[in-house]
Amino acid sequence: DIQMTQSPSSVSASVGDRVTITCRASQVISTWLAWYQQKPGKAPKLLIYAASSLESGVPSRFSGGGSGTDFSLTISSLQPEDVATYYCQQANSFPYTFGQGTKLEIK
Amino acid sequence: QVQLVDSGGGLVKPGGSLRLSCVVSGFTFSDYYMSWIRQAPGKGLEWLSYISTSSDYTNYADSVKGRFTISRDNDRNSLYLQMNNLRVEDTAIYYCARVAVGDDAFDLWGQGTMVTVSS
Numbered sequence: 001d002i003q004m005t006q007s008p009s010s011v012s013a014s015v016g017d018r019v020t021i022t023c024r025a026s027q028v029i030s031t032w033l034a035w036y037q038q039k040p041g042k043a044p045k046l047l048i049y050a051a052s053s054l055e056s057g058v059p060s061r062f063s064g065g066g067s068g069t070d071f072s073l074t075i076s077s078l079q080p081e082d083v084a085t086y087y088c089q090q091a092n093s094f095p096y097t098f099g100q101g102t103k104l105e106i107k
Numbered sequence: 108q109v110q111l112v113d114s115g116g117g118l119v120k121p122g123g124s125l126r127l128s129c130v131v132s133g134f135t136f137s138d139y140y141m142s143w144i145r146q147a148p149g150k151g152l153e154w155l156s157y158i159s160t161s162s163d164y165t166n167y168a169d170s171v172k173g174r175f176t177i178s179r180d181n182d183r184n185s186l187y188l189q190m191n192n193l194r195v196e197d198t199a200i201y202y203c204a205r206v207a208v209g210d211d212a213f214d215l216w217g218q219g220t221m222v223t224v225s226s
């Protein structure tokens with residue numbers, strides 16, 4: 001199975017800050033990588049697919065990058081509504097696997 | 108309105124069975140692969156199962172293989188998860204999710220249904 005490791009596990013930043021979350025795959029997955037945002041008590045929401053493609057309706061302050069084994073999710077200017085847990089997921093091969101999550105809080 | 112509505116969760120004893128349903132609306136269900144994903148209380152996301160548009164291909168996580176069965180009824184716009192021989196560790200919120208065409212991301216999620224396995 002492909003292991004997905006996110007860092008950091010939690011991050012606290014101020015409104016307006018640039019925030020980057022990283023995700024590392026245990027094997028090469030090309031760009032078969034998605035990012036999700038989950039707010040408390042809600043279902044996850046797709047933000048980024050194919051490593052760098054922004055899902056329709058997602059604010060442009062979110063961006064994704066990387067290929068192979070190393071990926072990143074960046075929020076260019078943190079907003080209060082971005083408080084959530086973020087997950088990466090590989091879709092290169094079964095079983096599909098998620099990272100352990102990164103909890104983002106506002107300072 | 109594009110949506111997925113999960114149902115069928117509840118409290119069941121270890122060794123028991125439960126059938127989850129997911130009814131979709133607002134898009135052509137038969138055009139999309141579908142999956143089930145779960146989240147144990149306070150934990151991360153775990154992909155469970157995947158089914159093709161015509162049900163000729165399915166795949167399962169090892170943790171549920173042989174106990175859970177995914178199925179769909181395209182005429183009823185419905186996805187199902189039959190869960191047998193349930194264990195305490197199956198306690199979780201279960202989500203159905205639509206698989207995006209071409210990149211296998213999960214682009215639409217149900218609201219989730221809670222399954223509690225306890226004696």
